[in-house]
Amino acid sequence: xxxxxxxxxxxxxxxxxxxxxxxxxxxxxxxxxxxxxxxxxxxxxxxxxxxxxxxxxxxxxxxxxxxxxxxxxxxxxxxxxxxxxxxxxxxxxxxxxxxxxxxxxxxxxxxxxxxxxxxxxxxxxxxxxxxxxxxxxxxxxxxxxxxxxxxxxxxxxxxxxxxxxxxxxxxxxxxxxxxxxxxxxxxxxxxxxxxxxxxx
Numbered sequence: 482x483x484x485x486x487x488x489x490x491x492x493x494x495x496x497x498x499x500x501x502x503x504x505x506x507x508x509x510x511x512x513x514x515x516x517x518x519x520x521x522x523x524x525x526x527x528x529x530x531x532x533x534x535x536x537x538x539x540x541x542x543x544x545x546x547x548x549x550x551x552x553x554x555x556x557x558x559x560x561x562x563x564x565x566x567x568x569x570x571x572x573x574x575x576x577x578x579x580x581x582x583x584x585x586x587x588x589x590x591x592x593x594x595x596x597x598x599x600x601x602x603x604x605x606x607x608x609x610x611x612x613x614x615x616x617x618x619x620x621x622x623x624x625x626x627x628x629x630x631x632x633x634x635x636x637x638x639x640x641x642x643x644x645x646x647x648x649x650x651x652x653x654x655x656x657x658x659x660x661x662x663x664x665x666x667x668x669x670x671x672x673x674x675x676x677x678x679x680x681x
Contacts, residue, residue, distance in 0.1 A: 555619055558595035558632055567595075567634050574659050578644055579652040582634045583660055585667070592628040594619060597636035607643050614646055618653045628657070629664055 558564065571582035586593060596615065598608045615635060622628060635656075644652075 554591065555616070555623060555628070556589070556591055556593035558593045558634065563593070563632055564595070564634075567632055571632075571634065572663060574656055574663075576652050576655060578638055578640065578648065579656060580636050580638065581656050581660070582636075583631045585664065586630050586632045589630045592619070592623070592631055592633055594633045594635065597634055599637075601639040602637045603640065603643055611637060611644065611649065614649045615653060618650050622654070622657055629661065631660065631664070633660075 558567075566584055567582050570584045572584065573582050574580065594616075596612050598611055600608075602608055602611065619628070635653075
């Protein structure tokens with residue numbers, strides 16, 4: 482049970498007194514004012530023992546099944562010695578629209594890429610668009626099947642008409658297939674140890 486505010490009770494008494502005075506003319510009248518008042522506030526609501534407080538709940542999702550996808554970033558060729566290796570040890574592959582030079586990179590676990598797209602391909606807008614498409618295609622191929630750890634330099638041949646995305650993807654898929662085939666041949670070669678002569 483909660484008590485009514487003293488200010489509220491005082492307002493009720495004053496308003497009743499004004500009503501009595503306005504209704505009396507000349508004579509003095511007395512009125513009985515009850516000092517007891519009924520509580521206007523409601524009883525405090527006590528929650529049940531089995532009732533939980535209301536609050537926002539997140540929908541519980543079932544755990545995902547299966548292995549998580551492997552995320553690997555394709556690096557960029559930045560060091561000078563890497564470009565020197567590509568120039569000396571790189572294997573060149575030519576296509577109708579693209580070419581590449583690659584060499585194994587045993588010190589890395591991912592593919593490192595650089596681009597050699599000259600002005601003969603087209604204006605700067607077209608060259609930047611080709612680089613973005615090549616990066617997107619390489620990420621897609623790496624998600625499908627991890628690319629080998631190699632240094633890769635990709636270039637373009639002069640084109641009268643800018644290549645479409647499908648044409649670039651077709652050329653890039655063919656280059657990667659040839660790289661995998663050549664890399665498998667290199668790895669399958671037996672290691673030849675130097676022969677040591679023995680003196681009698």
